Amino acid sequence: MAGGPHDKETVKYVGDSRVRATRERLLPKPYSEYPGKTEPFFPNFLLKEWMAAVVFLIGFMVLVVSHPAPLESHAADPNDTSYIPLPDWYFLFLYQLLKKIPGDMIVLGTVVIPGFFSLLFLLAPWLDRSPERRPWKRPIATTIMLFVIASIVYLTYEAVAQHKMQLEESASAAEQAPAPPPAPAPTESAAFDPEQAYMQSCSACHGQDLKGTPAAPSLIGLSLSTDEVVDIMTNGIGVMPAGRFQGTDEQKKQLAEWVLSHQ
């Protein structure tokens, strides 16, 4: 019967001088909620947790002291066009995913695929609604998660491997760079040198050897017509901005032909 004066729901005026305060004893909660060997959180379990945290902290500090945080020798130079950018390691898989997608479908890599999996992740409790909790009894959820983990590990590994390769390539390219460039053959268009134009306008993203960088794909062995390349040069494509190379239509055509000559 509800509503009696000793009902639990009765409002309690704590500290009101007109009402005698009844002090509750600080009793431990019943152990019956979880059968088995339970342990009070404070201080017993917290002490053990703290010991585990100290072991973790020691390992962490050994890492910190033995491996100083990296810092390059000079401040950022926005004009340094040869720098090969690399995001922090936990974004590498997204970056690598982006590189695998052709320029005109870039939205797949920036929004659709990551967005789809993020949404699956966020809504997991409403997609996987059965009361079953053991992973081997809910194969769909487990399979998807294992697939995602495997993809992340693979993409990260591939990104690191490719970045290493690019660093080695750019290092060997820098060694070869000081060699004097061959004198340009005099032609009727002597004033315009497509190679020089490429080095000025395109090499920052597509690499000095046209092999591409993380910012842009390789230009070797393109199966495009001259006009198509001129169009991309003029209007951009995917992440490539329009009008990176400013020149006459004739010069654009020459530059496109020069790019396409690398097969």
Added chain:
Amino acid sequence: MRKMYDWLDERLDLSPIWRDIADHEVPEHVNPAHHFSAFVYCFGGLTFFTVVIQILSGMFLVMYYTPDIVNAFNSVKYLQTEVAFGYIVRGMHHWGASVVIVMLFLHTLRVFFTGSYKKPREMNWVVGVLLFATILGLGFTGYLLPWDNKAYFATKVGLEIAETVPLVGPYIKTFLAGGDIVGASTLTRFFAIHVFFLPGILLALLAAHFILIRRQGISGPL
């Protein structure tokens, strides 16, 4: 001590608060002292522990850091090479940023594979996913702050990628960069986001995460 507690308790009614925070049982199946495999339940605590390391080391870093493009790099270099223990504090923040992601990832996998996000804990899962996003945001904004080439070009590429998002992309880029290029206003924005906005969100979400876990208790054995 006892008297002091009683004095405060009489006025503030501390006992219920204390009961909510600390006075609960830890069940056997999450206690590594009973089942060693229960160490997988430690990752959440270790994530929090690393977050505390990040907050403390970050507070000391801000004592030396200057968020402008002329001095940012030099202030970090000064801290790294000249200040006593400066390289240790910066190292803790640098490595802690990676460790927190690893621990967070392991904690997420534990929660996922034990199905702990199921009824009635759906909301806590959502709060956790938001925490994950917040911490990734902290990683992205913090990466720019040393202002060396690595920081600069990673952010530049990151913002160029954000720009390709249909409809909102250019707005996101302008909002984050504070202009057309990655420059002085980008650095101050990233600094503000990294030091004020995201930590505020992080603490609010952490509070929600902990209140929910105390309210609902830890999920039972498999």
